[in-house]
Amino acid sequence: MPSTATAPVIPAKRELTTKPRFSDKVFRGIVTAGGSASLVILGLIALFLALKGFHVLATEKFSFITESRWEVLQDENGNVVESTFGLGAMLVGTFLCAVIAVVIGVPIAVLGALYLTFYASYGIKKIAVALIDLMAAFPSLLFGFWGFFILMPSAEYWAKLIHKYLGFIPIFDVPAPIFTRSPFIAGLVLAIMIIPIVTSISREVFDQTPLDRIQAAYALGATRLTMIKSVVIPYGRGGVLGGTMLGLGRAMGETVAVYTVLNVVYQVNWQMLFGAGGNVASLILLKFGEAGPEEIQALMAAGFVLFLLTLLVNATADFVVTRSAGDRR
Amino acid sequence: MDDDKEKSKENMKTQVASSSLASVAGNRVQRRPGTSMLGTGLGAHNIHAWFGKKHVLSDITLDFAAGTVTALIGPSGCGKSTFLRILNRMHEFIPTAAMAGEVLLDGQDIYALGTDVTKIRLKVGMVFQKPNPFPSMTIGENVLSGLKLAQLKVKNTDDLLESCLVRAGLWSEVKDRLKEHGGSLSGGQQQRLCIARALAVQPQVLLMDEPCSALDPGSTFRIEETISELAKTMTIIIVTHNMQQAARVSDYTAFFLSDGGPGQMIEVATTREIFSVPRDKRTEDYVTGRFG
Numbered sequence: 205m206p207s208t209a210t211a212p213v214i215p216a217k218r219e220l221t222t223k224p225r226f227s228d229k230v231f232r233g234i235v236t237a238g239g240s241a242s243l244v245i246l247g248l249i250a251l252f253l254a255l256k257g258f259h260v261l262a263t264e265k266f267s268f269i270t271e272s273r274w275e276v277l278q279d280e281n282g283n284v285v286e287s288t289f290g291l292g293a294m295l296v297g298t299f300l301c302a303v304i305a306v307v308i309g310v311p312i313a314v315l316g317a318l319y320l321t322f323y324a325s326y327g328i329k330k331i332a333v334a335l336i337d338l339m340a341a342f343p344s345l346l347f348g349f350w351g352f353f354i355l356m357p358s359a360e361y362w363a364k365l366i367h368k369y370l371g372f373i374p375i376f377d378v379p380a381p382i383f384t385r386s387p388f389i390a391g392l393v394l395a396i397m398i399i400p401i402v403t404s405i406s407r408e409v410f411d412q413t414p415l416d417r418i419q420a421a422y423a424l425g426a427t428r429l430t431m432i433k434s435v436v437i438p439y440g441r442g443g444v445l446g447g448t449m450l451g452l453g454r455a456m457g458e459t460v461a462v463y464t465v466l467n468v469v470y471q472v473n474w475q476m477l478f479g480a481g482g483n484v485a486s487l488i489l490l491k492f493g494e495a496g497p498e499e500i501q502a503l504m505a506a507g508f509v510l511f512l513l514t515l516l517v518n519a520t521a522d523f524v525v526t527r528s529a530g531d532r533r
Numbered sequence: 534m535d536d537d538k539e540k541s542k543e544n545m546k547t548q549v550a551s552s553s554l555a556s557v558a559g560n561r562v563q564r565r566p567g568t569s570m571l572g573t574g575l576g577a578h579n580i581h582a583w584f585g586k587k588h589v590l591s592d593i594t595l596d597f598a599a600g601t602v603t604a605l606i607g608p609s610g611c612g613k614s615t616f617l618r619i620l621n622r623m624h625e626f627i628p629t630a631a632m633a634g635e636v637l638l639d640g641q642d643i644y645a646l647g648t649d650v651t652k653i654r655l656k657v658g659m660v661f662q663k664p665n666p667f668p669s670m671t672i673g674e675n676v677l678s679g680l681k682l683a684q685l686k687v688k689n690t691d692d693l694l695e696s697c698l699v700r701a702g703l704w705s706e707v708k709d710r711l712k713e714h715g716g717s718l719s720g721g722q723q724q725r726l727c728i729a730r731a732l733a734v735q736p737q738v739l740l741m742d743e744p745c746s747a748l749d750p751g752s753t754f755r756i757e758e759t760i761s762e763l764a765k766t767m768t769i770i771i772v773t774h775n776m777q778q779a780a781r782v783s784d785y786t787a788f789f790l791s792d793g794g795p796g797q798m799i800e801v802a803t804t805r806e807i808f809s810v811p812r813d814k815r816t817e818d819y820v821t822g823r824f825g
Contacts, residue, residue, distance in 0.1 A: 416665040420727070423623060424685030425655035425734055434682055439667035 231366035250511055257505025264289055270471050276499050291484060291509060293472045298483040300476060301462060302455035306392025309398045310448050314379050317406035322428060340400035348464025351393035359389045375476055398451030409443030410436055442525050450452045451519025453514045456527040459485035484510045512532035555810030557780040557811035573639055574599040574768050575738050578636035582615050589615055589626035591795035597786055602760060604770040604779035609788035611748040612796025613772045617740050621657035622650050655683055658736035662743040664723035675726055679734035693733060701729035702759040721752020728759060757782050776820055781806050788816045
């Protein structure tokens with residue numbers, strides 16, 4: 205070979221490998237199985253709903269979301285003559301109740317988290333955190349009962365007050381003076397149900413506020429309030445938003461509590477104080493028992509829509525949290 | 534004393550460092566206490582500190598005349614930073630922290646019952662070891678953040694902003710980028726931003742806890758220049774592990790040491806004396822690099 209003295213020879217890149225040990229392979233297999241199990245199960249549920257509901261979705265097309273009728277006409281023999289399925293009213297109800305829950309629940313949760321992080325003594329903090337976590341595990345039916353029997357009488361009075369003084373605003377108006385079993389009251393119950401998750405997520409982000417920034421604020425003569433406003437809130441904003449989205453997801457998917465409290469009526473109702481409404485999940489619960497084969501398919505399709513909706517909300521939450529994490533450093 | 538120095542110079546290589554420190558300390562012009570109009574300085578009397586049951590500082594009495602720079606030196610864990618944090622009541626943020634003794638600011642005990650702690654921290658500012666600008670604020674907002682945090686009203690914030698940045702030696706570098714975020718600056722610039730931020734609330738005393746330990750030599754030099762400039766109008770107390778730095782910037786030096794028990798102050802004197810003719814053998818060992 206003729207020597208080319210000047211040009212340095214650049215060797216080919218070598219493949220970088222590590223031979224895994226047998227035990228590593230086994231462990232890898234176990235954790236992979238565990239990790240993918242939940243994904244596979246979730247995917248199969250979605251697939252099942254989509255397949256079962258496909259027929260209805262295909263016939264109703266986009267009107268399944270926009271239309272507000274849910275009717276099955278049968279002849280004497282129980283054969284379906286005509287059917288129309290549209291989720292419009294229930295989707296509106298889902299959003300209305302969930303938004304009321306977030307608007308009422310999140311401020312309470314955030315203030316609670318601030319109290320627990322920066323004001324509560326050690327003993328109180330320990331007890332309160334345990335109680336709030338317990339609240340998250342509480343069966344939703346009991347929240348429903350509590351909402352129906354205990355909260356409703358008071359909430360009805362509040363609703364009347366709101367209507368009396370703010371009734372000129374369209375959403376606080378009512379077509380008839382029925383104030384019980386309204387989206388407002390369902391939203392109140394949902395608000396209490398999302399408080400635990402929003403509180404615990406907010407508390408965790410507030411707890412992680414870098415100590416050096418907190419100390420810097422105090423060293424500049426900050427009071428606790430101004431320190432929280434200038435340091436803790438900007439740092440925790442993303443986490444609180446994420447927690448809010450998770451709460452929103454929970455509020456949209458909640459079934460039993462809403463079903464217990466709300467007067468499920470198949471009409472689009474934006475008037476939150478009026479005793480009529482519904483949400484997708486409570487519709488499924490309501491209709492499932494007596495549904496014929498075709499309606500079952502429609503309910504599956506409704507479930508699929510709800511699945512996509514909560515997935516969307518959670519994905520948004522994830523996006524918001526990762527994006528705002530950039531501020532934190 | 535000079536004979537002693539000569540002798541040890543021959544024996545110990547480390548003495549070179551010591552003698553150069555002594556000459557550094559000797560070359561600088563001694564500031565005269567009391568030249569500032571800003572108060573009568575700060576006095577710490579019979580200070581003890583505990584974390585839980587652990588006694589970490591024992592009976593420290595140290596006065597800081599207005600308009601002087603005092604360096605606190607000593608090996609790690611001797612209680613210098615704890616002592617510093619007692620001077621503006623940051624000590625009490627650590628759960629289980631306790632203290633005894635009194636700290637007098639203009640003759641008033643800052644630990645007296647009924648004292649508004651936030652007002653104390655306005656008068657006794659602090660710069661931390663790690664630069665910690667607020668990342669959600671711009672450079673300009675960072676400098677003025679103390680006004681917002683302490684709810685102070687200032688008429689002309691533009692003038693204040695400029696004067697603080699000028700005094701912190703940062704104005705020329707950031708005057709066109711005040712709207713950028715504090716995190717976009719280099720470490721040394723961030724630390725000077727933190728100094729500017731501390732200046733904006735017009736403290737009488739500035740505490741600095743190893744302000745240069747995370748910085749490169751160039752930035753360190755800039756901050757030392759800033760300290761010399763600031764000492765004309767305020768009292769500065771600086772904890773440092775860098776003895777060159779203590780020799781360069783301080784008028785007085787206090788040497789802290791812990792022999793396993795609580796930290797004690799072994800000696801305080803003018804910086805020139807500490808680095809040339811220390812009275813205590815342990816001080817001499819430390820400043821000549823025999824331990825620590």
